[in-house]
Amino acid sequence: MVDSGHLERSEDFIPIGEPDLSPLEREMVLEVLAGGWLTRGAECAAFEEEFCRAVGASHALALNSCTAALHLALLVHRIGPGDEVILPSLTFTATGHVVVHVGATPVFAEIDPETYCLDPRHVETLLSPRTKAILPVHFGGHPAELDSLRELAERHGLVLVEDAAHALGASYRGAPIGAGKSCACFSFYSNKNITTAEGGMLTLPSEELLDHAARLSLHGMSKDSWKRFGSEGDWRYQVTEFGFKYNANDLLAALGRAQISRLPEMQERRARAWGFYQEMFEGDPRLILPSEQPGVAHARHLYVLRLSVESRAERDELVNALREKGIGATVHYDPLHLHPAYRERFGFQSGMLPVTERIASRIFSLPMHSRLNDQQLNRVSTEVLRLA
Ligand SMILES: Cc1ncc(COP(=O)(O)O)c(C=O)c1O
Structure with a gap:
């Protein structure tokens, strides 16, 4: 359950993650x-x-x-x-x-x-x-x-x-x-x-x-x-x-x-936020939802969506637009082999990992933590659906 105390917090900016301290x-x-x-x-x-x-x-x-x-x-x-x-x-x-x-x-x-x-x-x-x-x-x-x-x-x-x-x-x-x-x-x-x-x-x-x-x-x-x-x-x-x-x-x-x-209690609230997003995005052909393979329990640390070929949105623009709306969306991650330190030391180049590079260019992460309330989750989801 979402703690009612959390509903009174400022609704202005919704961070990607937030400590949950009692x-x-x-x-x-x-x-x-x-x-x-x-x-x-x-x-x-x-x-x-x-x-x-x-x-x-x-x-x-x-x-x-x-x-x-x-x-x-x-x-x-x-x-x-x-x-x-x-x-x-x-x-x-x-x-x-x-x-x-x-x-x-x-x-x-x-x-x-x-x-x-x-x-x-x-x-x-x-x-x-x-x-x-x-x-x-x-x-x-x-x-x-x-x-x-x-x-x-x-x-x-x-x-x-x-x-x-x-x-x-x-x-x-x-x-x-x-x-x-x-x-x-x-x-x-x-x-x-x-x-x-x-x-x-x-x-x-x-x-x-x-x-x-x-x-x-x-x-x-x-x-x-x-x-x-x-x-x-x-x-x-x-x-x-x-x-x-x-x-x-x-x-x-x-x-x-x-x-x-307090981990079990916090995980329960993460799962609830996760379920909220899944329900909002399920069936939208523009979005590829996070997978959960049989036999695993997901820690629900990051909620990562991927733009499908059906989406006409450009990923970086989408993330920027969400941020302008006060939603702390981000990207996990730009592939490590393409960062200057790795390119320079090891000679890595783009095209070296086509699957990783293609996926990395289409993914973005939404706020996911145990203090998210329904209002915030709704705001995030509505914006994503508008922009995807
Ligand atoms: C995948 C991964 N590995 C390692 C680390 C490093 O963790 P720390 O900041 O505790 O050193 C992080 C931190 O965010 C991470 O996301």
Whole structure:
């Protein structure tokens, strides 16, 4: 149900995403502030435990972003210079950047034209002796085709790392994203299904990988500050490798604990907003609606429409016109291989990924979050139907 309090908010601009914060978040953050321990400590440990329970993961490490989680996931699998990582181009910059940051080469594969997730058949054609990992993105909250990707990875001895930035709340064949045997990387950026302002979670399949990721998240030090400065601590530590400063903190974790406890309620409201759009757009030949394949539960993070050949609208003009009407429509994403940094470093060119490029030029995202009310949803839908 839509909270009636939300109806009183300004109706002027409808953002693409919006944090959904309740008194519980305030209470839990204030409790941490009053406790005096702000950086990584007991609250992070509790958040990790609760997150594991929510997604069925065996191990989890709270971090300061999903980008950090992706970077560490590649590092703990020893992916580096000389290796190739296959990933989709229809994704946020972070997915490709971490591949470059570990010194590996990004190899972009096509997306499935229905789900907009990595196409396993195209991935197979790109395998080379240097391929070390496959990095699917659960685009918009629709799980990638994990059975085929897992089978490919197993058959060729490759690592699978899941970019699950959009996928908290999604499941694949009954198993939540994060419960699998591969590392999954979640984002808690302010527009995500739960938020800690900035933050991320890395789920891992073993204690060994967790210990390594935890060490790398704090400069490669053998102990975090809780273990050094806490009442039971010992100041001595060793630096065993060249790590990063990626750790979460207890304030972030307090926000995260409150949010994860409210996830089912917020997901319900996302689903309601989703259903509203579907009903409004169903059957309109100008629009291709988001797909939901059998056997998956969609996290409903992004609501992405595609203009069909029947539409006479021009995508960029449509997005601009929606924005002029106070609707925070946007595009997820311009393909990564066409951005200057990637073109210049790797020589990528347009035409390289025809399916991705064609789809990317026709899609646009509408406001999707748990605080949307019927009036806003109606306003968005009416404008889209007028302009499509
Ligand atoms: C697909 C995808 N991967 C990774 C990230 C990076 O997340 P963060 O901002 O938490 O580092 C994002 C952020 O929006 C994303 O959309």
